[in-house]
Amino acid sequence: MNGIVFDHKECGSCPIRHRAVCARCDADELEELDSIKYYRSYEAGQPIVWSGDRMDFVASVVTGVASLSQAMEDGRTQMVGLLLPSDFLGRPGRDAAPYDVVAVSNLTLCCFRRKPFEQMMIRTPHIGQRLLEMTLDELDAAREWMLILGRKTAREKIASLMAIIARRDASLALSSAEDGMSFELPLTREAMADYLGLTLETVSRQISALKRDGIITLEGKRHVIIPDFDRLQIETGDDMDGGLMI
Amino acid sequence: MNGIVFDHKECGSCPIRHRAVCARCDADELEELDSIKYYRSYEAGQPIVWSGDRMDFVASVVTGVASLSQAMEDGRTQMVGLLLPSDFLGRPGRDAAPYDVVAVSNLTLCCFRRKPFEQMMIRTPHIGQRLLEMTLDELDAAREWMLILGRKTAREKIASLMAIIARRDASLALSSAEDGMSFELPLTREAMADYLGLTLETVSRQISALKRDGIITLEGKRHVIIPDFDRLQIETGDDMDGGLMI
DNA sequence: CTGGTGCATTGACCCAGATCAAGAAAAGCG
DNA sequence: CGCTTTTCTTGATCTGGGTCAATGCACCAG
Numbered sequence: 192m193n194g195i196v197f198d199h200k201e202c203g204s205c206p207i208r209h210r211a212v213c214a215r216c217d218a219d220e221l222e223e224l225d226s227i228k229y230y231r232s233y234e235a236g237q238p239i240v241w242s243g244d245r246m247d248f249v250a251s252v253v254t255g256v257a258s259l260s261q262a263m264e265d266g267r268t269q270m271v272g273l274l275l276p277s278d279f280l281g282r283p284g285r286d287a288a289p290y291d292v293v294a295v296s297n298l299t300l301c302c303f304r305r306k307p308f309e310q311m312m313i314r315t316p317h318i319g320q321r322l323l324e325m326t327l328d329e330l331d332a333a334r335e336w337m338l339i340l341g342r343k344t345a346r347e348k349i350a351s352l353m354a355i356i357a358r359r360d361a362s363l364a365l366s367s368a369e370d371g372m373s374f375e376l377p378l379t380r381e382a383m384a385d386y387l388g389l390t391l392e393t394v395s396r397q398i399s400a401l402k403r404d405g406i407i408t409l410e411g412k413r414h415v416i417i418p419d420f421d422r423l424q425i426e427t428g429d430d431m432d433g434g435l436m437i
Numbered sequence: 438m439n440g441i442v443f444d445h446k447e448c449g450s451c452p453i454r455h456r457a458v459c460a461r462c463d464a465d466e467l468e469e470l471d472s473i474k475y476y477r478s479y480e481a482g483q484p485i486v487w488s489g490d491r492m493d494f495v496a497s498v499v500t501g502v503a504s505l506s507q508a509m510e511d512g513r514t515q516m517v518g519l520l521l522p523s524d525f526l527g528r529p530g531r532d533a534a535p536y537d538v539v540a541v542s543n544l545t546l547c548c549f550r551r552k553p554f555e556q557m558m559i560r561t562p563h564i565g566q567r568l569l570e571m572t573l574d575e576l577d578a579a580r581e582w583m584l585i586l587g588r589k590t591a592r593e594k595i596a597s598l599m600a601i602i603a604r605r606d607a608s609l610a611l612s613s614a615e616d617g618m619s620f621e622l623p624l625t626r627e628a629m630a631d632y633l634g635l636t637l638e639t640v641s642r643q644i645s646a647l648k649r650d651g652i653i654t655l656e657g658k659r660h661v662i663i664p665d666f667d668r669l670q671i672e673t674g675d676d677m678d679g680g681l682m683i
Numbered sequence: 684c685t686g687g688t689g690c691a692t693t694g695a696c697c698c699a700g701a702t703c704a705a706g707a708a709a710a711g712c713g
Numbered sequence: 714c715g716c717t718t719t720t721c722t723t724g725a726t727c728t729g730g731g732t733c734a735a736t737g738c739a740c741c742a743g
Contacts, residue, residue: 261584263674269587271580282573284566289577316562320530323565326572327528331535333579334517338507340586341515341634345730380691388587393730395692412691412739428509591700626721639700641722658709658721 220315227307233257233294240288248302249281255298256377259290260385270386271333275359275377279325283309296377340388343428348387349397350426353407357417373416401426466561473553479503479540486534494548495527501544502623505536506631516632517579521605521623525571529555542623586634589674594633595643596672599653603663619662647672 216224230253233239239257240246252274259272271290274280280292280300312318339351360374376383380398384391401407406423408416417423462470476499479485485503486492498520505518517536520526526538526546558565585597606620622629626644630637647653652669654662663669 259580261580263584263588264676265674267588269584271583284570285573290580313562313566316559316565319562319565319569320559323569323572324530326569326576327531330572330576330579333576333583334505334507334536337517337579337582337586338509338515340583342509342513390731391691392693392732396730399692428511430510625719636701637721638702638723642700645722 216318220311223311224303227304227311229302231300231302233298233300235294235296235298237294237298239292239294239298239300242288242291244288245286246281246288247286247305249279249283249305249308250300250302252276252278252280253299253301256295257298257300258293258295258382258386260293261290268385269388270382271336272329273378273386279322281305283312283322295382345387345389345393345397346400346426347428348389349383349394349401350406350423351429352383352387353401353415353417354420354423354427357415357420357423371416371418372420373414376413376415462564466557469557470549473550473557475548477546477548479544479546481540481542481544483540483544485538485540485544485546488534488537490534491532492527492534493532493551495525495529495551495554496546496548498522498524498526499545499547502541503544503546504539504541504628504632506539507536514631515634516628517582518575519624519632525568527551529558529568541628591633591635591639591643592646592672593674594635595629595640595647596652596669597675598629598633599647599661599663600666600669600673603661603666603669617662617664618666619660622659622661 231250233255242261254276257274257280258270259274260268260270262268273295283305286305312322339348343351356376357372357374361372378386380391380394383389384394387394389397398407398409402409405418406426408418410416477496479501488507500522503520503526504516505520506514506516508514519541528535529551532551558568585594589597602622603618603620607618624632626637626640629635630640633640635643644653644655648655651664652672654664656662
């Protein structure tokens with residue numbers, strides 16, 4: 192547990208509100224949510240649930256990064272989701288986890304006991320609606336990822352990952368768009384490889400190549416500086432304008 | 438329009454009921470749904486909506502197959518969803534289509550005007566709940582697909598596709614599990630390639646290889662016979678027991 | 684300071700699947 | 714019925730990324 196406790200303002204209290212969209216929970220609803228919530232902390236690398244396990248909570252990521260992944264019995268693994276702060280974990284109405292969930296970095300979750308959460312969802316339609324919207328967002332992200340996995344080159348894959356993290360980071364920090372955005376890579380080379388359907392050697396080589404070509408700069412092994420986001424965007428192979436900005 | 442008209446029993450009327458799970462719509466609700474529904478037919482190859490288009494309906498596939506796909510401007514395309522009979526198309530609450538939707542074979546949709554459908558959803562929570570469930574199923578399918586795209590070999594990809602279609606087909610026909618299941622391939626080699634992140638030549642070669650090894654038998658180019666489903670299942674590389682059976 | 688442990692980088696080589704190219708087999712059609 | 718068009722198969726060759734292996738670089742414990 193690590194002694195970390197957040198007050199309502201910090202954690203958002205309503206899990207839906209973490210995405211800063213739903214301001215519709217009234218005082219009673221927030222109080223009810225508070226009564227079924229608790230915090231959990233995990234260290235980098237620690238498993239949260241295994242595929243098939245019964246999951247008796249849903250949660251919102253407060254700080255840190257978690258991954259969802261699928262493994263084949265011969266060891267090949269594919270990451271199928273990356274949960275950053277404010278993302279939602281768990282599926283009301285289903286009690287077995289379909290994937291392995293692992294804390295990629297140190298992680299704090301704001302958890303809600305599943306049964307009472309589900310009951311509340313039934314009583315409170317806007318929570319269900321918001322959840323449907325979030326699930327549709329996840330579906331869009333998964334499908335964007337399918338394009339990356341199926342059709343992009345290794346270089347484009349790395350550039351796409353950098354762009355996605357940079358964009359997410361900027362939107363959380365509310366401090367985007369000034370020239371020279373930078374962020375801390377929350378993933379090891381191996382985790383990136385699992386995400387991108389590559390090997391860790393290829394990830395390393397392509398990062399070196401992007402560095403050599405001046406698309407990115409590294410400070411240490413994890414701190415990335417993007418001198419010109421548009422140039423990175425070109426490297427992703429994506430349509431410049433249209434398309435989803437997850 | 439082609440003059441094809443279905444009565445309620447054939448089409449299911451309640452779009453939710455197409456998946457044969459929701460039997461909760463009462464007479465009034467069914468009548469209301471009937472009042473906002475209409476049918477559309479498309480020929481193989483015909484586009485239904487383009488990415489970015491405004492979509493003023495949601496729909497249920499009655500017969501035929503449709504695909505969702507994303508394209509990069511240099512022509513590389515990745516199919517991100519395959520809609521078989523009883524699958525749902527469209528997203529309440531969003532008015533722009535995020536992908537190109539194309540009729541892969543001749544296709545009939547049972548459409549519902551979006552606005553009234555959404556209003557009905559708000560008034561009728563169980564429809565929203567069912568929709569959330571279906572969206573979660575789609576998300577699971579998308580993520581299973583990510584594993585296929587990111588980590589499987591060409592042979593495993595083809596075997597996985599065959600297994601998925603065979604399974605879906607069997608569950609629709611309610612006539613599964615007798616030895617020697619068979620089905621009509623609803624996709625061209627090119628469409629399979631777009632689905633699997635391969636080239637059509639590789640698809641063709643791997644189908645030939647599976648045929649040579651007796652895993653499948655072909656009658657013509659499209660009719661597939663699976664003499665022993667378990668052997669096919671082994672070729673997919675998937676865990677035999679666990680895992681999702683979409 | 685020294686060896687150990689865990690990430691990351693780099694090199695040398697190889698192979699699955701892409702690419703390029705030629706036919707074969709259906710399917711439509713005047 | 715040929716004749717075109719589309720779809721599929723197969724072969725020859727090339728290459729991006731995988732595999733195997735060595736080395737570098739922090740960071741920690743003793």
